[in-house]
Amino acid sequence: MKEELIVSGRMNPYVDPTLNIWHWQIPLYLFLGGLAAGILFFAALSYIRGREEAHSFAVRKMPFLAPVLLVIGLACLFFDLNHKLFFWRLYTTVKLQSPMSWGAWVLMVITPMSMVWCALHIKEFFPNWDWKYTWAKEAEKFAQKYKLWIAWIILIYSVILGVYTGILFSAFNARPLWNTSILGPLFLASGLSAGAAAIIMFTKNKEERAYFARIDLIVIGIELFLITHMFMGFMASTQVQIEAANLFLGGPYTAPFWIFVVFLGLVVPALLEILELFDYHVPALVPSLLVLTGSLMLRFLISFAGQESRYLY
C-alpha cells in the first residue's frame, strides 16, 4: 500500500501535533452562555406572550441566574486570553466577519439587559426592597414603562447569543469538524434545552414544570434531528470532513459522545419527560441534571475534537 510520512521540524506546542490553543475555559463559557441564553429566551417569551402569571418562576425568578452565568462566562473568556491587558481592543472595533467580534458586542448588550430584568423583579427575592436614591426609582419607573421593549431586546439577543456560541466554531474552516453551519442551530437548541431544564429543576409550580418539560421534549427532538444531519453532512462531504466525523464514529470521541451527549443527555431525559407526561412521578432533578450535563459535554467534546480535526497534509 502506498504510504505517506510527514516529518515537520516545527514543534510548536500550540499546534503540533494537533491544535491545542483552547482549553476548558472556552467550552465552559459556551455552555454558560448557551444556558443563560435559554433562560433569558423563555423569560422574555413567556412575558411577551402574556404568560407572566402562569410562568411566574420562569419570568420573574429564573432570570436571576443569567447575569451570574454570563459574568462567570466572561471571566472565563478573559482568563483564556494570552494578551489580557489589551482585552478592551474588542470594544474599539466592529468586525462583522469575525463572530468573536460581534459576539463580544452581543454580550455587551445582553449582560446589562439581563441585569435590568433582574432589577425589575428584585422584589421577588427581597419583598421590602427600596431603591434608596430617587434616580434609581426614576430609572426603575422608566424601565417598567418600556418592559415590553426590554423583553423583545432580550428575546432577540438571546437567540443571537445562542447561535453565536456555535457560529464561533463554524467560522474556522481550517478545522473541518467545526466548519459546519449546523453548529449554530445545534448549540442554540442545546442552550434552549438547558434553559428549559433549569426551569424544570427549580420551579415549584407543577403546571409550569409540565409546560417546560413539553417544550424541552420538542427541543430535544430538534437536537437529535440536527445531530443526525450534522453527521449525514460530514459523511457526504470531503475527505477531511469524513475523517472529522470519524472522530465520533469509531474514533476516540465515540464513547463519550454517544453515551453522555446522545444517550444520557438527550434520549434518557426525553423518555423520562414522556413518562412524566403520562403521570408517572419522576423527580424533576433527574432529567434536568442529565440535560444540563449533556449540554456541557456537547460543548467540551466539540471543542476538543474540533482541535484534533485538520487538513490532510
Place this chain on the structure above:
Amino acid sequence: MRYAMAIDTKKCVGCSDCVVACQTENNVPIGYCRDWIVEETNGTYPQLEMELRSERCNHCANAPCVRCCPTGASHIVEGGIVLVTQNDCIGCGACIASCPYDARYPYPDGYVDKCTFCYHRVKKGEKPACVEVCPTKCLYFGDLDDANSEVSVILKKRKYKTLIPEAGTDPQLYFLI
C-alpha cells in the same frame, strides 16, 4: 503589488538555515519558529520519494486569520503581506485556530506572532532573511505583478503546487515540483 515566494523542492536540502536565519533576524523566542522544514516521504519501500519543503505563513489572498480576528490586529498591508499589530492583539487564539497551515504561535508576551515576509527588510528593497541565506538558492521572492521579478520568471518556467488550496485561502507560497 503582490508579494509571493517560490520554494524549489528539488533544490532544497532541508538544512534549516532559513529557520535559523529567521529566528536570528526576528528575535523568535526559543522553542518556536516562523518558518520550518517539512520532509514528506511518499510511496512503498523501496520505491520512495522524498519532498523537502521550507514552509511559513502563506500570506493568503483570502486570509482566514484576518477574517476571524475580532480586533483587526491581523491585517493585510501593501503587497498582500499579512501582519499582526502587537498592541491590537488580545491573544484570543482565533487566528491560530483559523490557519490551516498552523503558521502562528503566541509570543511569550501574549500577542500572536508569525512570518512577516520580513516586511522591515522588504520595505527597504531587501530580500527576506530566509531567502538571503539559503545556501542552495532554492527560495525565490518578489512581486507577482512584475513580470520580470525573480518569482514571476521562475513560475513561468516551472511546474508548481500550493498547499491545501481546497481550504479556499488562495495561498501565495508556490512550491516548485
